[in-house]
Amino acid sequence: MMELVVFVCAAGMVLAGALGVLFTKHPVHAALSLILTLFGIAVLFVALEANFLAAVQVIVYAGAIVVLFLFVIMLLGVDKVEAMGIDPIRLQRPIAAIVGLSTAGLVTVAILASRESLTAQSGSGLSTDPADADGNIRLLARDVFSDKVLAFELTSVLLVIAVVGTVLLARKPRKGETEVTP
């Protein structure tokens, strides 16, 4: 009973936030709707025994990324209303709606058709014992720092590249240098 209530509330949050991102005219409202969706996903992560990922979701996504979005919106002063009435390519919106509906429909049909063959297997084991709430965090840590340690190290390289690239994009060129033109 409890799980059903949690799922229905979180799914409502996710879908309402997603619709808000799509259909609000103001970028700030879209960013706030995105927070609603991300919190809903975090609730679903807790329901799926992924407590650490739920915490990371709230801290990284709702904390850092949405704040970054809002910061850019405020910095650029592009917080003006997008003209949703103009359709630059004829029939773009109806075709987009058809494409979206058919994607959702096809994937849903595929999921429902393969529901029977979706049997539980025994992987490395996931702690579902409520008394051992941080068991999955221990498993995740062991996985990240043993089997996937190379990917973890490459992540640091990726972050350094991202920082260097952003600094290069954002700085003003010195005299005598050709400017990086966007």
Added chain:
Amino acid sequence: MIAAVPTPTTTWYLVLSAVLFALGMVGVLIRRNPLVLFMCIELMLNAVNLTFVAFARHLGDIGGQTTVFFVMVVAAAEVVVGLGIVVAILRRRPSATTDDLAELKG
């Protein structure tokens, strides 16, 4: 108490993430503000993350959660670089939409 209350199964989570992915895709197709486009890409990334975590529980394998962890890191880096590019473009042309960015067109 009602006797047969359904418990959410993996299928429910998968259908929800399919719908969320389709919503993000429609957003990328219909919105023209570059910032909102990024937000719609985040929606699609989150739909995929939800699928990974649902399968991690269904199959009893922690690897799905590890993958989501790396997806989050890459998404954060992607947003930083993408917003850097958007800032660089919009500083020159404050009212640019995605349709105006067609300099590379032959």
